[in-house]
Amino acid sequence: AAAFSQTFLDMPRPSRPLKVAVIGAGLAGLSCAKYLSDAGHNPVVLEARDVLGGKVAAWQDKDGDWIETGLHIFFGAYPNVNQMFTELGIRDRLQWKSHSMIFAMPGQQTADGFQRFSRFDFPDLLPAPLNGLVAILLNNEMLTFPEKIQFGIGLIPAILFGQKYVEECDSLTVTEWMKKQGVPDRVNDEVFIAMAKALNFIDPDNLSMTVVLTALNRFLQETHGSKMAFLDGPPPTRLCQPMADHMIARGGELRMNQRISSILLNNDKTVRGLKMQDGSMVEADAYVSTMPVDVLKLMLPEEWRSIPYFEKLSGLTGVPVINIHLWFDRKLTTVDHLLFSRSPLLSVYADMSLTCKGYRDDDKSMLELVFAPAKDWIGRSDEDIIDATMGELYRLFPNELARDGSGAKLLKYAVVKTPLSVYEATAGREMYRPVQTTPILNFYLAGCFTKQKYLASMEGATFSGKLAARALADAAIAGTIPLKEKESSAVAA
Numbered sequence: 001a002a003a004f005s006q007t008f009l010d011m012p013r014p015s016r017p018l019k020v021a022v023i024g025a026g027l028a029g030l031s032c033a034k035y036l037s038d039a040g041h042n043p044v045v046l047e048a049r050d051v052l053g054g055k056v057a058a059w060q061d062k063d064g065d066w067i068e069t070g071l072h073i074f075f076g077a078y079p080n081v082n083q084m085f086t087e088l089g090i091r092d093r094l095q096w097k098s099h100s101m102i103f104a105m106p107g108q109q110t111a112d113g114f115q116r117f118s119r120f121d122f123p124d125l126l127p128a129p130l131n132g133l134v135a136i137l138l139n140n141e142m143l144t145f146p147e148k149i150q151f152g153i154g155l156i157p158a159i160l161f162g163q164k165y166v167e168e169c170d171s172l173t174v175t176e177w178m179k180k181q182g183v184p185d186r187v188n189d190e191v192f193i194a195m196a197k198a199l200n201f202i203d204p205d206n207l208s209m210t211v212v213l214t215a216l217n218r219f220l221q222e223t224h225g226s227k228m229a230f231l232d233g234p235p236p237t238r239l240c241q242p243m244a245d246h247m248i249a250r251g252g253e254l255r256m257n258q259r260i261s262s263i264l265l266n267n268d269k270t271v272r273g274l275k276m277q278d279g280s281m282v283e284a285d286a287y288v289s290t291m292p293v294d295v296l297k298l299m300l301p302e303e304w305r306s307i308p309y310f311e312k313l314s315g316l317t318g319v320p321v322i323n324i325h326l327w328f329d330r331k332l333t334t335v336d337h338l339l340f341s342r343s344p345l346l347s348v349y350a351d352m353s354l355t356c357k358g359y360r361d362d363d364k365s366m367l368e369l370v371f372a373p374a375k376d377w378i379g380r381s382d383e384d385i386i387d388a389t390m391g392e393l394y395r396l397f398p399n400e401l402a403r404d405g406s407g408a409k410l411l412k413y414a415v416v417k418t419p420l421s422v423y424e425a426t427a428g429r430e431m432y433r434p435v436q437t438t439p440i441l442n443f444y445l446a447g448c449f450t451k452q453k454y455l456a457s458m459e460g461a462t463f464s465g466k467l468a469a470r471a472l473a474d475a476a477i478a479g480t481i482p483l484k485e486k487e488s489s490a491v492a493a
């Protein structure tokens with residue numbers, strides 16, 4: 001990732017920098033703009049909302065507490081995101097946790113009546129894959145030894161045939177793959193329901209096995225791959241703003257509250273300009289859309305719809321997810337880490353008052369929880385969702401949240417619904433993911449749904465933006481982008 005970043009700085013400086021309109025200030029858009037500015041071009045980022053970050057956006061409530069679109073975890077296996085923190089000089093903002101994966105054991109309690117957890121601890125002194133194997137072998141609470149061996153045997157083709165096999169497994173759901181490989185159902189129930197919900201907010205009955213194998217590959221091949229970090233505060237201020245500042249300092253521009261309403265074309269189907277919701281026009285030499293795939297599909301000009309590259313987008317749809325914040329009047333847990341809930345309604349959660357320096361509170365807890373799968377809940381009221389969540393939490397924290405009212409009290413809550421979030425990675429989706437270079441000479445795509453090897457994640461989004469920036473910078477050098485006339489080359493609002 002460092003070498004790839006360096007290529008932007010080492011490229012010959014353009015004799016005439018391109019004005020590039022980058023649609024969206026999520027991680028893909030900001031990453032694309034950052035690297036375009038490193039290559040000597042002038043990005044203009046157009047963001048529809050008044051907050052940076054897209055799916056990592058966050059804002060404050062009337063008490064000054066932060067509400068986040070999603071509980072976000074950074075992994076050791078995110079080379080481009082980690083490199084971004086280094087390049088921006090903000091590495092200290094990543095708060096790395098112990099190298100462990102911690103699963104709740106719903107319904108099970110410690111001798112003194114508290115919530116029990118089961119841990120996979122990766123020994124620091126061992127390299128990959130040994131650290132992962134030891135972590136799996138030493139945990140005997142969730143899987144029996146024969147179950148682990150059967151799962152290990154199931155993985156042999158992935159080890160022998162590598163990436164080709166991983167890609168072929170996109171035709172199978174996780175559950176289908178487990179059956180085909182003779183892995184006992186209990187392995188799915190104990191581990192992979194939680195994994196599938198954490199990876200894509202859906203169940204293993206729907207999730208593509210490629211997603212799980214891709215994650216396992218990274219986790220088992222890289223010594224720190226599964227190590228997790230929390231950002232030390234809200235992503236828009238702690239990560240997105242420094243990305244924006246970087247490109248602004250190099251001649252880029254950021255325009256907030258700028259929603260594009262349509263893409264206008266020249267006769268040759270290249271982009272002539274962007275029509276904004278306020279009626280104004282934005283023109284540039286080149287355009288990068290980082291809008292989520294569902295928005296992009298609606299925005300596609302009629303003339304592009306029959307082009308196979310764009311037609312394929314119909315195979316991708318965002319998955320619903322709900323992020324919940326619960327503030328309690330006392331501490332519920334002392335675990336400073338991400339927790340896999342293993343409950344039917346919830347995915348992962350964390351006590352952000354412990355895990356995140358910016359949200360620290362020594363007396364109270366703020367649980368952030370991902371509610372998934374959310375298909376049947378996304379249309380329900382916040383009150384219904386909180387009631388259901390509390391029902392699950394009574395099982396997770398039987399002692400701390402006594403139903404008779406003697407335990408911790410819920411002070412307030414916030415529910416953030418994202419009806420169409422990252423693309424739903426059901427079996428067979430890989431063939432629909434578009435590469436960043438489109439058939440339209442002055443139009444590029446980025447976003448976590450576009451083709452790259454890091455799934456629909458912050459790493460995938462950041463890397464896709466970098467790939468789009470590289471493709472554009474290369475095209476600028478090759479002279480294949482039709483330049484606007486000099487006088488109209490500046491992006492004009």
Ligand code: FAD
Nearest residue numbers: 024026027028048054055070072073260447448457458461
């Ligand atoms: P987006 O963030 O969606 O950015 C698109 C931008 O385009 C937005 O800012 C949007 O406002 C803007 N836009 C849309 N339409 C227009 C328009 N018409 N005009 C102008 N601008 C427009 N990933 C991880 O790696 N780890 C995690 O733990 C994790 N947890 C998650 C939890 C939740 C609840 C969610 C929802 C996501 C999570 N993700 C996680 C995924 C991660 O957030 C996304 O993959 C990533 O942020 C997507 O970035 P993006 O730039 O591709 O898209």
